[in-house]
Amino acid sequence: MNTTSIINESLMGKGSFWFPAARTSLAPHTDQLYYWILWASIASFIGLFMVVVYFLWKYKYSPTNKVASKQIIDNIPLEIAWTVIPSLICLVIFYAGYIGFLHISLPPSNATEIHVVARKWMWQFDYPSGIKSIGELVVPVNEPIKLIMTSEDVVHSLYIPNFRIKRDVIPNRYSRVWFNANAIGNYQIFCAEFCGDGHSAMLGSVRVVSKEDYQKWQKEQNSGADLPLDVLGEKVYNSKGCNTCHSIDGSPKTGPTWKGLWGSNHKMSDGKMVVADENYIKESILDPKAKVVAGFQPVMPTFAGLLSEREINGIIEYLKKLK
Ligand code: HEC
Ligand SMILES: [Cu+2]
The missing domain is CATH 1.10.760.10 (Cytochrome c-like domain)
Incomplete structure (x- = not known):
């Protein structure tokens, strides 16, 4: 099976209208925040337009319309309201975003560490056991995995839509991200930072397998001599x-x-x-x-x-x- 076709099946079906299926413990949190912002925006859009339409009608010029000619200078309660309410909305978004940011930045101490090296145009993965894989990251299900990433040339960005993870991979320094995949399957990896001619071909996949299959895979990778x-x-x-x-x-x-x-x-x-x-x-x-x-x-x-x-x-x- 070719696990790195352009669009992996993980990106289709099963998800919602907005997102491919969520497959990590953190992903639902990210989605909730997104929906919250989306519906808050839709609600304020509709609310504002209703007011605009109402005012168009109310202040429409006509010789008999008294309100239309009255100049309003200040309205303290109104000004406080339109400053405080949007600030509160921003604070809620910031708070929820910050909690998510902390979560994604602080891997559990028992996380398995896998090194990622990005290069024009491929992803290389180095496992604790000394195994290397290219283009395909293999991880056990329901276990925290920490990626320590660096680039050999230009800036790349590791993007796994199903995991709601996107992190820049930068030359001369390490960036980190972690995840806990909660469903067996193949998930698409993209490079999300334009990095030259082969950028669109800088694809990969994450194969999430059972713990037994992970052990088996490690053994298979080690034997090859025979x-x-x-x-x-x-x-x-x-x-x-x-x-x-x-x-x-x-x-x-x-x-x-x-x-x-x-x-x-x-x-x-x-x-x-x-x-x-x-x-x-x-x-x-x-x-x-x-x-x-x-x-x-x-x-x-x-x-x-x-x-x-x-x-x-x-x-x-x-x-x-x-x-
Ligand atoms: C990012 C995409 C990419 C990857 C990954 C890649 N190749 Fe290629 N390969 C190409 C392209 C594009 C060409 C044709 C251009 C050229 O000759 O450089 C090519 C050409 C070749 C050729 C010559 C083919 C011919 O028709 O003359 C061979 C052999 C080859 N690759 C082997 C490999 C092997 C072995 C691997 C894995 C270890 C690999 N390639 C991985 C993109 C890739
Ligand atoms: Cu790239």
Whole structure:
């Protein structure tokens, strides 16, 4: 299953008219505040317009209309009312917002810490056990997870609509956010800070799994040494984010499909023809900008240092199977 398609099913259905389904302990609080502001705005909009219409009628000029010609200078009670009431509304909004802000800023001390590194254009996750995943964050359900985030290049922003979380990810400093996902499923991650050509392809997903599945996943990630190369390649395709941009069924995505790639003779943006052999594939992974496929933007991030030699060999063997 491709968990990082452009619009993940988590964003559709199930939610309300305004929001996708809320899937953390904090999300309902955020939504309530939103609804409160929304309905307060609608109520004051309607109230104000009723007064405007009433005054239009009441002060309409006509020779017989006495009120229309009377000049009103001051009205202390009225001025106090229209200062105090909006201030009170603002205070209530501030208070509720501040409580939410405190909540989201103060992770429980038993939270599992996961490091997030953002880079043009991908998300990398480092788990306490030493595992790394790219493009997909895997977490156990009903457990507090704290993300410690930084960027290797420009400002990005981690945005998970179902969790009502959006936090800037900034170079040279750490930002933090935490959540407690309360339903198993796949949830969309977006980058919410324009960060260059590949910004819209900087997608990811959060996979919330049961505690047992989380343990199982950790074990699977650690073992890999004994997998046949092509199976390892398929695993890398799904777990290191290649599936965000490359399809295996011929359909176009941000990058070229992998179907029929192996051994093919295809055109680069500078007009040269290249045969997709081992060296070309390896170069494409470690130095994607060296040769850019014609018709595509040079948005693929380098995977130098992120894939082992064996994993690169695995991709090569997997590509051979996708002829
Ligand atoms: C953000 C999107 C993105 C991600 C993630 C991504 N790629 Fe790419 N990839 C591209 C684009 C766009 C191109 C075509 C432009 C170019 O050649 O740089 C490309 C080209 C390639 C090519 C050459 C394809 C051809 O038709 O010649 C290979 C091989 C490749 N990528 C492998 C990978 C592997 C392996 C991964 C995962 C470890 C990966 N890519 C992840 C976007 C991506
Ligand atoms: Cu970004």
